[in-house]
Amino acid sequence: MSGTPSTSPSRKVSMVPIKGILVLLIAVLVCALAVGRYNGPLPTVEAKLTTTSSSLPGHFSVTFPEQGESAVGTENLGVITSTSNQSPVPIASVTKIMTAYLVLKAHPLQPGQSGPALTMSAQDFAGYQNALSNGYSYLKIEEGETLTEKQLLEGLLLPSGDNVADTLGRWVSGSDEAFVAKMNETAKSLGMTKTHYADASGVSETTVSTAVDQIKIAQAAMQDPVFRQIVAMPQATLPVAGTVYNVNSMVGKHGITGIKTGSTTAAGGCFVSATPVVAGDETHYIIGAVLGQVTQQSLQSALQANADILDQVRSQFKLYTLDQPASGYGELTTAWGSNSPLKASKSVQIFGYPGMKVNYSIDPQTTKLPMPATSNRATLKIKSGEEVQSIPLQNLQSINPPGVLWRLIRF
Secondary structure, three states: OOOOOOOOOOOOOHHHHHHHHHHHHHHHHHHHHHHHHOOOOOOOOOEEOOOOEEEEOOOOOOOOOOOOOOEEEEEEEEEEOOEEEEEEEEEEEHHHHHHHHHHHHHOOOOEEEEEEEEOOOOHHHHHHHHHHHHHHOOOOOOOOOOOEEHHHHHHHOOOOOOHHHHHHHHHHHHHHHHHHHHHHHHHOOOOOOOEEEOOOOOOOOOEEHHHHHHHHHHHHOOHHHHHHHHHHEEEEEOOEEEEEEEEOOOOOOOOOOOEEEEEEEEOOOEEEEHHHHHHOOOEEEEEEEEEEEOOOOOOHHHHHHHHHHHHHHHOOOEEEOOOOOOOOOEEEEEEEEOOEEOOOOOOOEEEEEEOEEEEEEEEOOOOOEOOOOEEEEEEEEEEEEEEHHHHHHHHHHHOOOOOOHHEEEHO
Protein backbone atom coordinates (compact mmCIF):
# COMPACT_ATOMS: atom_id res chain seq x y z
CA MET A 1 0.00 0.00 0.00
CA SER A 2 1.54 3.04 -1.32
CA GLY A 3 1.29 6.01 0.99
CA THR A 4 2.03 9.70 0.75
CA PRO A 5 4.93 10.96 2.76
CA SER A 6 3.90 12.47 6.00
CA THR A 7 4.47 16.18 6.58
CA SER A 8 4.75 17.92 9.89
CA PRO A 9 2.24 20.74 10.59
CA SER A 10 3.53 24.28 9.74
CA ARG A 11 4.69 26.47 12.62
CA LYS A 12 3.63 30.14 13.07
CA VAL A 13 6.00 32.55 14.80
CA SER A 14 4.18 34.37 17.58
CA MET A 15 4.08 38.22 17.20
CA VAL A 16 3.08 38.83 20.79
CA PRO A 17 6.60 39.02 22.20
CA ILE A 18 7.72 41.43 19.42
CA LYS A 19 4.76 43.75 19.99
CA GLY A 20 5.48 43.68 23.68
CA ILE A 21 9.09 44.65 23.11
CA LEU A 22 8.05 47.56 20.85
CA VAL A 23 5.57 48.82 23.41
CA LEU A 24 8.21 48.55 26.08
CA LEU A 25 10.74 50.44 23.96
CA ILE A 26 8.22 53.19 23.22
CA ALA A 27 7.35 53.43 26.90
CA VAL A 28 11.03 53.67 27.80
CA LEU A 29 11.56 56.35 25.15
CA VAL A 30 8.56 58.35 26.35
CA CYS A 31 9.82 58.13 29.91
CA ALA A 32 13.30 59.16 28.84
CA LEU A 33 11.90 62.17 26.97
CA ALA A 34 9.74 63.09 29.93
CA VAL A 35 12.69 62.83 32.31
CA GLY A 36 14.75 64.93 29.88
CA ARG A 37 12.05 67.57 29.72
CA TYR A 38 11.60 67.56 33.47
CA ASN A 39 15.29 67.88 34.25
CA GLY A 40 16.15 70.17 31.31
CA PRO A 41 17.11 73.81 31.82
CA LEU A 42 14.21 76.19 32.29
CA PRO A 43 13.62 79.14 29.95
CA THR A 44 15.02 82.43 31.24
CA VAL A 45 12.84 84.70 33.33
CA GLU A 46 12.61 87.86 31.23
CA ALA A 47 12.30 91.46 32.36
CA LYS A 48 10.37 93.56 29.87
CA LEU A 49 9.61 97.28 29.81
CA THR A 50 6.05 98.51 29.82
CA THR A 51 7.20 101.79 28.22
CA THR A 52 10.48 102.75 26.56
CA SER A 53 10.32 106.51 27.15
CA SER A 54 8.39 109.40 28.60
CA SER A 55 8.55 113.19 28.59
CA LEU A 56 8.66 115.60 31.50
CA PRO A 57 5.56 117.81 31.75
CA GLY A 58 5.47 121.27 30.23
CA HIS A 59 7.30 123.03 27.41
CA PHE A 60 10.78 124.58 27.55
CA SER A 61 10.60 128.30 26.87
CA VAL A 62 13.31 130.84 25.97
CA THR A 63 13.53 133.93 23.79
CA PHE A 64 16.89 134.37 22.04
CA PRO A 65 18.44 137.62 20.73
CA GLU A 66 17.21 138.66 17.28
CA GLN A 67 20.69 138.94 15.78
CA GLY A 68 23.53 136.47 15.66
CA GLU A 69 23.01 132.91 16.87
CA SER A 70 22.38 131.40 20.28
CA ALA A 71 21.93 128.10 22.08
CA VAL A 72 21.38 126.78 25.58
CA GLY A 73 22.15 123.47 27.28
CA THR A 74 23.73 122.01 30.39
CA GLU A 75 26.97 120.22 31.25
CA ASN A 76 25.18 116.85 31.44
CA LEU A 77 22.14 117.18 29.17
CA GLY A 78 23.88 118.63 26.12
CA VAL A 79 22.26 121.10 23.72
CA ILE A 80 18.59 121.69 24.55
CA THR A 81 17.49 124.32 22.05
CA SER A 82 18.97 126.92 19.73
CA THR A 83 18.25 129.46 17.06
CA SER A 84 17.77 127.95 13.63
CA ASN A 85 20.64 129.84 11.95
CA GLN A 86 23.57 127.71 13.07
CA SER A 87 26.17 128.71 10.48
CA PRO A 88 29.93 128.79 11.16
CA VAL A 89 31.00 132.30 12.23
CA PRO A 90 34.19 133.75 13.76
CA ILE A 91 34.25 133.17 17.52
CA ALA A 92 37.27 135.25 18.65
CA SER A 93 38.59 134.38 22.12
CA VAL A 94 35.78 131.90 22.82
CA THR A 95 38.28 129.64 21.02
CA LYS A 96 40.27 129.48 24.27
CA ILE A 97 37.70 127.13 25.81
CA MET A 98 39.06 124.41 23.53
CA THR A 99 42.65 125.49 24.21
CA ALA A 100 42.20 125.23 27.98
CA TYR A 101 40.32 121.94 27.64
CA LEU A 102 43.19 120.36 25.71
CA VAL A 103 45.81 121.67 28.14
CA LEU A 104 43.97 120.10 31.07
CA LYS A 105 43.46 116.85 29.16
CA ALA A 106 47.17 116.63 28.40
CA HIS A 107 48.31 117.85 31.83
CA PRO A 108 45.49 117.20 34.35
CA LEU A 109 45.34 119.23 37.55
CA GLN A 110 43.49 118.62 40.76
CA PRO A 111 42.04 121.53 42.77
CA GLY A 112 44.85 123.09 44.80
CA GLN A 113 47.58 121.96 42.40
CA SER A 114 49.66 124.41 40.37
CA GLY A 115 51.19 121.98 37.90
CA PRO A 116 54.63 122.18 36.31
CA ALA A 117 56.43 125.48 35.79
CA LEU A 118 57.23 126.70 32.27
CA THR A 119 60.03 129.12 31.47
CA MET A 120 59.05 131.80 28.98
CA SER A 121 61.24 131.55 25.89
CA ALA A 122 62.29 134.14 23.33
CA GLN A 123 59.50 132.83 21.11
CA ASP A 124 56.98 133.30 23.91
CA PHE A 125 58.19 136.87 24.51
CA ALA A 126 57.99 137.62 20.79
CA GLY A 127 54.37 136.43 20.89
CA TYR A 128 53.65 138.89 23.70
CA GLN A 129 55.22 141.76 21.77
CA ASN A 130 53.25 140.82 18.65
CA ALA A 131 49.96 140.82 20.57
CA LEU A 132 50.82 144.14 22.19
CA SER A 133 51.74 145.86 18.91
CA ASN A 134 48.65 144.56 17.06
CA GLY A 135 46.15 145.49 19.76
CA TYR A 136 45.32 141.89 20.63
CA SER A 137 44.50 140.77 24.15
CA TYR A 138 47.67 139.70 25.96
CA LEU A 139 49.31 138.66 29.18
CA LYS A 140 52.45 140.64 30.00
CA ILE A 141 55.45 138.34 30.39
CA GLU A 142 59.24 138.55 30.40
CA GLU A 143 61.69 136.22 28.74
CA GLY A 144 63.03 133.81 31.34
CA GLU A 145 60.02 134.25 33.62
CA THR A 146 58.54 131.05 35.06
CA LEU A 147 54.80 130.51 35.24
CA THR A 148 53.00 127.42 36.46
CA GLU A 149 50.39 125.64 34.38
CA LYS A 150 47.63 127.08 36.58
CA GLN A 151 49.02 130.61 36.25
CA LEU A 152 49.17 130.25 32.48
CA LEU A 153 45.59 129.02 32.40
CA GLU A 154 44.59 132.05 34.48
CA GLY A 155 46.41 134.27 31.98
CA LEU A 156 44.62 132.50 29.14
CA LEU A 157 41.09 132.59 30.54
CA LEU A 158 40.92 135.82 32.58
CA PRO A 159 42.66 138.62 30.60
CA SER A 160 42.35 136.33 27.56
CA GLY A 161 46.03 136.39 26.62
CA ASP A 162 46.41 135.50 22.96
CA ASN A 163 50.15 134.99 23.46
CA VAL A 164 49.47 132.53 26.28
CA ALA A 165 47.23 130.47 23.99
CA ASP A 166 50.13 129.96 21.60
CA THR A 167 52.57 129.19 24.44
CA LEU A 168 50.27 126.54 25.89
CA GLY A 169 49.53 125.04 22.47
CA ARG A 170 53.23 124.54 21.77
CA TRP A 171 53.69 123.03 25.22
CA VAL A 172 50.96 120.46 24.57
CA SER A 173 51.75 119.54 20.95
CA GLY A 174 55.22 120.88 20.13
CA SER A 175 54.17 123.37 17.48
CA ASP A 176 51.34 125.75 16.60
CA GLU A 177 50.36 123.59 13.63
CA ALA A 178 50.27 120.35 15.62
CA PHE A 179 48.12 121.93 18.30
CA VAL A 180 45.62 123.31 15.79
CA ALA A 181 45.37 119.84 14.27
CA LYS A 182 44.65 118.46 17.74
CA MET A 183 41.95 121.09 18.25
CA ASN A 184 40.19 120.04 15.06
CA GLU A 185 40.51 116.33 15.84
CA THR A 186 38.97 116.94 19.25
CA ALA A 187 36.17 119.05 17.79
CA LYS A 188 35.30 116.18 15.46
CA SER A 189 35.30 113.68 18.33
CA LEU A 190 32.91 115.91 20.30
CA GLY A 191 30.46 116.15 17.40
CA MET A 192 31.31 119.78 16.63
CA THR A 193 30.51 119.32 12.95
CA LYS A 194 30.46 123.02 12.01
CA THR A 195 33.69 124.06 13.74
CA HIS A 196 37.10 124.74 12.26
CA TYR A 197 40.05 125.99 14.30
CA ALA A 198 42.84 127.89 12.57
CA ASP A 199 44.67 129.04 15.71
CA ALA A 200 44.75 128.57 19.49
CA SER A 201 43.64 132.10 20.37
CA GLY A 202 40.81 133.01 18.01
CA VAL A 203 42.65 135.95 16.47
CA SER A 204 42.20 134.35 13.05
CA GLU A 205 38.91 135.12 11.30
CA THR A 206 39.01 131.60 9.90
CA THR A 207 38.55 130.09 13.35
CA VAL A 208 34.80 129.55 13.14
CA SER A 209 32.08 127.68 14.98
CA THR A 210 28.40 127.79 15.93
CA ALA A 211 26.56 128.43 19.17
CA VAL A 212 25.47 124.77 19.25
CA ASP A 213 29.04 123.54 18.84
CA GLN A 214 30.26 125.87 21.58
CA ILE A 215 27.74 124.34 23.98
CA LYS A 216 29.36 120.98 23.20
CA ILE A 217 32.94 122.03 24.00
CA ALA A 218 31.78 123.99 27.05
CA GLN A 219 29.88 120.91 28.22
CA ALA A 220 33.12 118.89 28.03
CA ALA A 221 35.31 121.57 29.63
CA MET A 222 32.92 122.14 32.55
CA GLN A 223 33.47 118.54 33.66
CA ASP A 224 36.90 119.63 34.92
CA PRO A 225 36.84 121.20 38.42
CA VAL A 226 40.00 123.25 37.82
CA PHE A 227 38.53 124.72 34.64
CA ARG A 228 35.33 125.59 36.54
CA GLN A 229 37.37 127.19 39.31
CA ILE A 230 39.46 129.38 37.01
CA VAL A 231 36.64 130.69 34.79
CA ALA A 232 34.76 131.75 37.94
CA MET A 233 37.66 133.92 39.20
CA PRO A 234 37.13 137.69 38.90
CA GLN A 235 40.89 138.32 39.04
CA ALA A 236 44.29 136.75 39.68
CA THR A 237 47.77 137.96 40.58
CA LEU A 238 50.69 136.85 38.42
CA PRO A 239 54.47 137.43 38.85
CA VAL A 240 55.15 140.00 36.10
CA ALA A 241 51.69 140.99 34.93
CA GLY A 242 50.51 141.71 38.49
CA THR A 243 46.75 141.72 39.02
CA VAL A 244 44.81 140.66 35.92
CA TYR A 245 41.05 140.89 35.63
CA ASN A 246 38.48 138.62 34.04
CA VAL A 247 37.19 140.13 30.79
CA ASN A 248 33.92 138.39 31.70
CA SER A 249 32.44 141.25 33.71
CA MET A 250 29.30 139.16 34.34
CA VAL A 251 31.12 136.88 36.80
CA GLY A 252 29.23 137.15 40.08
CA LYS A 253 26.17 138.72 38.44
CA HIS A 254 22.97 136.90 37.44
CA GLY A 255 24.50 133.85 39.14
CA ILE A 256 27.12 133.59 36.37
CA THR A 257 30.32 131.65 37.13
CA GLY A 258 31.99 131.63 33.69
CA ILE A 259 32.90 130.79 30.99
CA LYS A 260 34.55 132.84 28.19
CA THR A 261 34.08 136.02 26.21
CA GLY A 262 35.28 136.91 22.75
CA SER A 263 35.18 140.09 20.69
CA THR A 264 36.66 141.18 17.35
CA THR A 265 35.39 143.24 14.45
CA ALA A 266 34.77 140.05 12.47
CA ALA A 267 33.17 138.12 15.30
CA GLY A 268 31.24 140.87 17.05
CA GLY A 269 30.49 140.17 20.68
CA CYS A 270 30.52 136.52 21.79
CA PHE A 271 29.91 134.98 25.19
CA VAL A 272 29.63 131.40 26.43
CA SER A 273 28.29 131.43 29.98
CA ALA A 274 27.64 129.10 32.90
CA THR A 275 25.44 129.34 35.94
CA PRO A 276 25.01 126.66 38.63
CA VAL A 277 21.71 125.05 39.56
CA VAL A 278 21.51 122.99 42.75
CA ALA A 279 19.22 119.96 42.47
CA GLY A 280 19.13 117.80 45.59
CA ASP A 281 22.72 117.07 46.54
CA GLU A 282 24.08 117.74 43.03
CA THR A 283 25.15 120.91 41.25
CA HIS A 284 24.56 121.25 37.52
CA TYR A 285 25.53 124.04 35.15
CA ILE A 286 23.31 125.75 32.62
CA ILE A 287 25.40 126.79 29.61
CA GLY A 288 24.41 129.62 27.29
CA ALA A 289 26.09 130.60 24.03
CA VAL A 290 25.59 133.87 22.16
CA LEU A 291 27.62 134.70 19.04
CA GLY A 292 27.69 137.56 16.54
CA GLN A 293 26.32 140.48 18.54
CA VAL A 294 27.20 143.61 16.57
CA THR A 295 26.35 146.90 18.28
CA GLN A 296 28.19 149.99 19.48
CA GLN A 297 29.22 147.87 22.48
CA SER A 298 29.29 144.40 20.97
CA LEU A 299 30.82 142.53 23.91
CA GLN A 300 28.51 144.18 26.43
CA SER A 301 25.55 143.28 24.24
CA ALA A 302 26.65 139.64 24.16
CA LEU A 303 27.13 139.59 27.93
CA GLN A 304 23.69 141.05 28.60
CA ALA A 305 21.93 138.89 26.02
CA ASN A 306 23.42 135.77 27.56
CA ALA A 307 22.50 136.84 31.08
CA ASP A 308 18.91 137.38 29.88
CA ILE A 309 18.83 133.82 28.51
CA LEU A 310 20.03 132.37 31.82
CA ASP A 311 17.48 134.41 33.77
CA GLN A 312 14.69 133.02 31.57
CA VAL A 313 15.61 129.37 31.82
CA ARG A 314 17.11 128.99 35.30
CA SER A 315 13.84 128.17 37.07
CA GLN A 316 12.97 125.55 34.44
CA PHE A 317 15.87 123.31 35.46
CA LYS A 318 15.04 121.31 38.58
CA LEU A 319 14.26 117.89 39.97
CA TYR A 320 11.16 116.34 38.45
CA THR A 321 9.27 113.38 39.94
CA LEU A 322 8.49 110.77 37.31
CA ASP A 323 4.97 109.40 37.06
CA GLN A 324 5.30 105.64 37.43
CA PRO A 325 2.95 103.73 35.09
CA ALA A 326 0.07 102.06 36.93
CA SER A 327 1.32 98.68 35.78
CA GLY A 328 4.88 99.48 36.80
CA TYR A 329 7.94 100.26 34.73
CA GLY A 330 8.27 96.64 33.66
CA GLU A 331 7.16 93.04 34.04
CA LEU A 332 8.80 89.73 34.83
CA THR A 333 7.53 87.08 32.43
CA THR A 334 8.03 83.32 32.21
CA ALA A 335 7.16 80.69 29.62
CA TRP A 336 5.00 78.87 32.20
CA GLY A 337 2.83 81.90 33.02
CA SER A 338 4.21 82.92 36.40
CA ASN A 339 4.46 86.69 35.79
CA SER A 340 4.69 89.81 37.92
CA PRO A 341 4.67 93.61 37.48
CA LEU A 342 7.93 95.41 38.35
CA LYS A 343 7.62 98.64 40.29
CA ALA A 344 9.94 101.12 41.98
CA SER A 345 9.41 101.06 45.73
CA LYS A 346 9.75 104.85 46.01
CA SER A 347 9.26 107.88 43.79
CA VAL A 348 11.94 108.50 41.17
CA GLN A 349 13.34 112.00 40.69
CA ILE A 350 15.41 113.22 37.76
CA PHE A 351 17.13 116.50 36.94
CA GLY A 352 15.74 118.02 33.78
CA TYR A 353 13.61 120.64 32.07
CA PRO A 354 10.03 120.82 30.75
CA GLY A 355 9.43 118.55 27.77
CA MET A 356 12.69 116.61 28.20
CA LYS A 357 12.54 113.08 26.82
CA VAL A 358 13.55 110.31 29.21
CA ASN A 359 14.57 106.90 27.84
CA TYR A 360 14.28 103.61 29.75
CA SER A 361 16.04 100.28 29.62
CA ILE A 362 15.84 97.32 32.00
CA ASP A 363 18.17 94.57 33.18
CA PRO A 364 17.17 91.53 35.29
CA GLN A 365 19.28 91.06 38.42
CA THR A 366 18.81 87.33 38.98
CA THR A 367 16.97 84.36 37.51
CA LYS A 368 17.24 82.10 40.55
CA LEU A 369 13.90 80.52 41.46
CA PRO A 370 11.74 80.92 43.39
CA MET A 371 11.58 84.72 43.51
CA PRO A 372 9.68 85.92 46.57
CA ALA A 373 7.56 89.05 46.16
CA THR A 374 8.78 92.57 47.03
CA SER A 375 12.46 91.93 46.45
CA ASN A 376 14.77 93.71 43.99
CA ARG A 377 14.65 91.69 40.80
CA ALA A 378 15.57 94.16 38.04
CA THR A 379 17.31 97.47 37.46
CA LEU A 380 15.63 100.29 35.58
CA LYS A 381 18.09 102.56 33.76
CA ILE A 382 16.83 106.07 33.13
CA LYS A 383 18.83 108.01 30.52
CA SER A 384 18.60 111.73 29.81
CA GLY A 385 21.43 113.37 27.91
CA GLU A 386 24.68 111.97 29.30
CA GLU A 387 23.08 111.10 32.64
CA VAL A 388 22.10 107.51 33.50
CA GLN A 389 20.31 106.77 36.75
CA SER A 390 19.82 103.20 38.00
CA ILE A 391 16.68 102.39 39.99
CA PRO A 392 15.94 98.98 41.63
CA LEU A 393 12.60 97.45 40.70
CA GLN A 394 10.65 94.98 42.86
CA ASN A 395 8.34 92.19 41.73
CA LEU A 396 4.89 92.53 43.28
CA GLN A 397 4.08 88.83 42.92
CA SER A 398 6.17 85.73 43.54
CA ILE A 399 7.74 84.00 40.57
CA ASN A 400 7.58 80.26 41.24
CA PRO A 401 9.17 77.37 39.35
CA PRO A 402 6.90 75.55 36.88
CA GLY A 403 4.83 72.60 38.04
CA VAL A 404 5.49 68.94 37.25
CA LEU A 405 2.92 68.76 34.44
CA TRP A 406 4.37 71.79 32.62
CA ARG A 407 7.89 70.35 32.93
CA LEU A 408 6.72 67.05 31.41
CA ILE A 409 4.69 68.34 28.50
CA ARG A 410 6.56 71.53 27.52
CA PHE A 411 7.64 71.80 23.94
